Amino acid sequence: MRIIFGYELDSASFPDALGQEVACQGTAVLGPHGLLGVVETSLGLSGVQVPQAVRIGQYLKRLREIDDGRRFYSQSLQADAWSVAKQLLTWRDELVMAGWQRGVPKGASPRLQDMATVEQLHHLELAPGIGERLNNVIGALDSGRKLALQLIQLVDRRLSLPQSWCRLLDALLRCGVRVEEVETTVVDFAYQDNSDLNLLRRALQGEKPDPGSIRVDGTLAILEGANEYEVSEALASWLEVHRDLSKVLIIKGNGSVVLNDALHAHNLPGLGSESRSRWRTAMQVLPLILSNYWEPFDPQRLLEILTLPKSPIPRWAARYFEKSLRDHPGIGGPKWEEAWDSVVAGYHAKAFGKEGGAPAKGSVEAFQENLSFWLGEKRYDPKEGMPTTVIRDICTKVANWASTRGGLENDELLITSAALAIAVGDSVVASGLDKVTLPQLNRILDSVMGEGLENPADFPQAAPWSQVETPGQLWGAADTVIWWNFTSSGIDQRRIPWTLAEREALCSEGVNLEDTRRARLREAEYWRKPVALAAKQLVLVIPESISGEVAVPHPFWDEIRYLLKLNETEIQKLSFNALELWKDQATKVIDSLINRKSIPEVSIPVPCREWSIPPVCILPRERESASSLFKIIQCPLSWVFQYIANLYPGDLLALPGVSQMLGTLSHFIIETLVSESSKWTPDEAERRALQLYDEFVPKIAAVLDHPGRELEKLRYRQQVGQAVKRLFSLIEAVNLQIVGYEVKKERSFIEGKVLEGRIDLILASLEGRSIILDLKWAKRARYKGEELREGKALQLATYGWLLEAEEGRFPAGGYYMLAQGELLVSSCPLFPDQNVIQDVNLEDVWQRSLNAYRQRLKQLQNGLALAAGVEDFAEAESPTEKPEIEEAEDGLELEARCEWCNYLNLCGAKV
Amino acid sequence: MGLPNITLISASAGSGKTYRLTEKLAEALNGGLDPERVLATTFTNKAAAELTERVRTSLLGQGEWEKAQRIFDGYVGTVNSVCGRLLKDFAFEAGLSPTLDVLPEGEDQAIYEKAIASVVQKHAPEIDPIARRFEVDNWRDDVKSISDLARTNNITPESLTESATRSLKTFQKLVPKAEPEAKESQLDKSLFEAIGEAVIQLKDSPDETQATQKVSQDLQKILRRHGEDFRLSWPDWVRLSKLSPGAKSRGIVAPVIAVAAVHPRHPRFQRDIKNFILRIFACAAEAMQNFANFKREHGLIDFVDQETLCFQLLQNPEVRAQLQEQVRLVLVDEFQDTSPVQLAVFLQLAQIADQAIWVGDQKQSIYGFRGTDPLLMDAVIENLIGPENFEILTQSYRSRPGLVALTNALFAEAFQSVGIPGNRVILQPVRKEVGQACPLHTWWLQAKNINEETGALAVAVGNMIARAGDFQVLDKATKQLRSLRGGDLAILCRTNAKCSQVAEALESHGVRATLPRSGLLARPECILALACLRYLVDANDSLAVAEILHFSEDPSNPRQWFSNWLTQQEPPPWKSHPIIRNLEAEREKLLHLTPSEALQLAISAGTVSDRVVLWGDGSPRLANLEVLRSLSLKYEERCLIARSAGTPAGLMTFLANEVKKSELDKQAEGHDEHSVQVLTYHRAKGLEWPVVILSDLQAVEKDNPFGVDVCPSDKPFDVNNPLSGRWIRFWPWPYGSQKVGVGLDEAINKSEERQAVLVKDKKELMRLLYMGMTRARDYLVCAAREGKKPSTAWLDSLKDGNGDPIFTMPSGTGEKTIEIGRQTFQFYSSSFQPLESQWQKEPGQVHVSATIPQKKPFLPARLTASKAGSTLFTFTIKDSQLVTLGPRLPLNGRPDMTLLGEVFHRFLAADDSSLSHEQRLEMARKLLINWGADGIEPEALLVAGDRLWNYIRNNYGPGCTCHSEWPVHLRIGEQKLSGWIDLLIAAGKGYVVIDHKSFPGHVDQWPEKAKEYAPQLLAYRKAMEEATGRPVIETCIHMPILGVMLKLDLDESDN
């Protein structure tokens, strides 16, 4: 058997064993890991490979065993044990690879002594790492074992290889394996023309070209662009028209999703990309579920769980909880209970039909139990920690779900993530702790998930071209070599952690650590390979930014520029800017003409004030409410969007803002107070309100419990307390009775349609006069004050009209501004002067509202929906088609509040 | 410790700083310094890359190829990346985790808030009521400012008490003596009563003036809001003290005014000041502690920690010793921009290394607002750097002689007055005049307001570009003169907001502009992309669907989608819209994707990048999509830092809720040679342009000593402890938006603190102007508003020794000659008016890919033989023959058959006739242990081997050769298949392929099992035959445990 060996050939190689052939046998192309594996196998030395994470755990146990507080790593071990074990194990493995026999070298520093001490703890298991494997193999070879291997051909210079691998090669040599370097510069370019590429090749070999020798003949080209989108489009277009893709080699680095998409758009196969990530949604299910078991409760998190693709909570049931969170973003409040009831009822209906057969014993309970597990049953204090048993149960349940679901759908990734969930559970149990705090648990999650998983669908696709990942994987010639993403992203600094003295001590024990220089030089040799091995053409693809981060050209570019003595003008000539593609119908890209489809620019949807709509669809709705009236008068278009077209953002974006939440919460508190008693003294009311606030924040406004919100929570608490106290003292001072809270009223208004409303508070004076109060939570009271002053209090007017049906006259009305504890009323002699904002007649307001409503409706029925907040400027449409816009006579005018509107993107209003 | 050996290079703007730095570094490397032993810090990553590149090129020039490579292993980067690396490399010495996650700038806020939650909770009941009386909305910001400053100045939490006392003491000097405590409630009561009385009187008063109405309303509001418990805020007291009703009603409110005016003497006011200062400091000290603990617990570190911890680390003798081995030369670029603690780090490093070189320019220190302290810098220079170590660069390579002369004339004197001698200012021009137009221009912008000003500026710029031929510039790349183009111009403004206004004005005049702009998510391309993501993630987002339809509609029929929507039937027509269909089809992939992949999927499934190019200006649109993608990575990074789960849904809410209108909501900057750059003076640092336009010349210095500020030590400078004695002054402003007529404003006027702030800011402004002016290579334009108000205050503030302005912008238009110092300068002065009309863009053509994508299924490039399924080959098993090799091997218990299979496999692969029985047995034993397999005796493996070898010898003759684990490869179309044949036998007539299988089942089950293995055998057979041209005569499955050999006669049928 023949092995072609190169330091970087473990993951890819060009050429591969097949080269140009259809089939081949007896030859393998291998990197160090591959070679070690083959030799191990033929010596009968192989074994199960223990995952590195497990070895870290084992090593950590050893470190802990001997940590007496005086080890060189003791302090760090306290800060972050896992990472320390990980780092030290890497150092240790490097030493073993370099030949360390795990004893104490002569003159060893305390650090080395500490390292050696760990090795003496034989009673604690430590699975062998690659160093031990290497040493075992070398030992076996030196004991005279024979191998079926005849020849190893090196594609790297032997002297440039890391010393540890040279040790293996030497041992093989001693066993009679032939080891030879192969000549990789296959192209005999010396006699070829003076192409730019040849010029560069010769310069690399020491010739000194004159400045200005470059001819820009396409043999050396740069494909540049502002970002991955641009260069990907250019590269894919160029490849699409390429004469012979079988002669093309792409050095793809980590690849790119954007490039893959561009290739597909040109009907070319994708290169695949390095897609290892911890953020795959399937893997995130466990952290998500776990996070929902910590305090404080986060509604956003639960929404993410509820809306997970293939969520463990059935879609139909999830909807109820989503709605509950939207109304009351908290857990355990009245809406939450309601949601549960609906879900249980829904389960009955689903399982037993509408008729309601007898449920199988326990099945409802099982369903509920399961559901409440996924919704998070109990929450733990992050500092105190979650019981290990709970964590393990969660891990097991998530794993069961993932493997069942994964098994059903043949979903490899889901099945693997089930294994990860088990691993998390195991690690937690192995830690031996009763309770695990949040930071500790996160570290464990980190260590298990940190490596990430690949997307199984993101593989390199069968293509006419060849591809490698790094230039070091190149050892044969290709006509065209494309270096994708020729930027400096991959250069990292290296450092040997050992001092000179320590290295000397190690050296005397035969431990030779590789110098960073050697690695640097090897790397530089690799960079030169594409130049040496591109037979006809080398294309360097340089995006100026990658994923929004500025990218600088690869450091090898410094060398090229220097060697060819390129000036800026020449560089510009060598470069093709991807942007050019969009500018012309036919563009020469490097050496090929690319034809594009020329089309006129399409205008972006412009802001539009007048939307024509099919008239038939705007009937008067069966029911209107104060807020829908408000909306149609403010901006008819937004009313159509909301009430006719039903355009809503999804649930995830529907969590209410703080003001809205506080509005809900304080309404709820006052409602509760009123239902508990009709006679509150202001102080008692305040006291009770504060109790309710504390109890219901987590149930109705849970985000207030989040860290960083304590100041708000405190301020709101005071505000709510004050608001309640002042409300009751106002009521008390003028001797009013609370006669209704959250009173639902309806009355038919036009064409038999119904207007409905829910009145927050109805008060009655001793003489029996009603006063309606609407409770508002707003940052500023000014807006509502103005509304009253300007006679625009549509909501109060509407409620007034609803009550008028019973009372025969419009009651007085007002807003109680909760955040300010400020009462603003329309005419009402009962209250002190300062509270009466304006002597408005609500009946009048109502009349004008009705006028406006009629006009709006008519306008809509005529086929025009007006976007009130969009400026009126001439549009391209012909004016004749426009329906007349007539203003309502004596109609209420309300300003559109575009900054709060969901439909900005559609109408194009500017805010 | 001895004094460090620092060489300081004072490099005025344009004096070839980077060149000199490279030269110095190259010199040192030529002198034998190992490239790995360089430590160099720069201000930005880009500068670090540039320095590395220059040094490499210089080394390559000297044939030092190897050194050019090794420079990568030095510590080269920004201060933070270098400190970060030192901490990582010496994590154990520092007692830190070796893997700390760095909190990116701007990401620390949320973490900080989490960390200090309990501190805030503890202090809020005391502090918050006072804060509300001060109308201070978020006193947590003050707490944070104090703890941040304390950290960057290495002030410990414990020593903050001292700062608190000093702050209080100095503040108390500003307020009058308090009224006796006993009068407190009386004061409140009188005010309340006075108001009540005034309200009543005003109501009855016939005075209907607006002023009186307003007073009346205001007083009513106070009564409304402050019923019985009367606790007005101090700004309210001030407001009441300043009531001004109509003349007739003055008498009515006089009593109110009289009582309210007592406010600075109110005992509660003075108590509030005291408690507030002390408690805020106490809170800050605890916050620092909690923040530090939190980060430690969670394995996080921020930029300031990196520096302070590094400072501590460098004091560790062991670390110093090790570093002495590793670092010999320390280079600091832009030393004037370092924060105090950074400076302390550099002093340490200078002591460790043999040699340190600091390059920079005191005159360009402009980061006072970020905590840079020029005074501290001056002290270092004064105390540590002798004249022999002070190198001054004296030549200007950047600007035309006329420009150099102007800066010399303006700034030599101006800086002299603040202690920087002329020889550190004056430069000799290297460039020669080559017949370009007049280098100095002034533009008077005729404008009454900001809109007109930016409009006029846009006109002026448009005019300049239109006359490009008149403005020849020296091309930096070609070194030739050429006509000006848009990209050669830079307009400098004071604020980001102004930049946006200018850019908007330019664009509405048809001049393309580049600037950091906010509002990424409001861009149509991002609206569309985000709508796609929303619908991908949430099928219920009907608004997202509407947005997708709206933005991808056919423009000849705008808003048709909406009519369709309103008349929709079942199924609604949009369900068949290609984008919606695509997104729905892709939705099921979500569980496999990362958030950022989900976004890219949304973009590609929604064909967003294709669509937005059609709108014209494709490049900036694509760039914005790229920025959007970078935000998705940012989200993942955030989740990592916050240690929370991250999902596509989370990304979507992050983008929609958190990014919008935040710092992150920034558009791609993009640039091309035709767009004018608009940027702030601060951001212009380190850059240069052929034409620089200085705007906002009306800037005046700040004089407000309130808030949080750091004060220098009053002790002499100590190189080993350069930050000792520094303290923080915190003076809260107790009057909210009330700034004048409050007493405090007058008291402060005479204070030394205000004077200090004034002087400090004046100097900072001078440096900023110098920095701005020196950005110009060929032309400099001063643009100021023409009008009554002085709009050139900034220029005027440059004063000579006599306190007279050095330069006054020439008024009028045309050529002007003015004298500056003893020199005369020619200016060309013009005047511009804003235009009325708006510029309209003509729709053009775009050229898009002509390829129609077909949804091709693409196959994987590589296959392994063992996974070759029946889809790859179609085959029939013509015949199968079972040969018994011996009895079934005994198994104990129910072993894991996969592991056992591996062991047999490996044993047979390594089994070799040259081995002794003992060796073989040993091997079998080891394999069983290494694979953790049980259930069988080691001897059984030997039996299996013997049986196999016997069988082979008997069947294929002694002349055959066996190859275990034999590699084969086969090309199938564009796919490549590879595998290892377990056992290949080269027999006389051809090859025999054998695969070992450890299936324990009954013989009856074999035919079925064989079908599974057949494709693999077939692949081997084809590969061998194709590669050698010789036939494979048999394909067999060997079952060592059952002791049988199954010969399969396979026929590949064409499909």
Ligand code: SF4
């Ligand atoms: S943004 Fe303004 S104009 Fe547009 S729909 Fe909403 S309210 Fe109407």
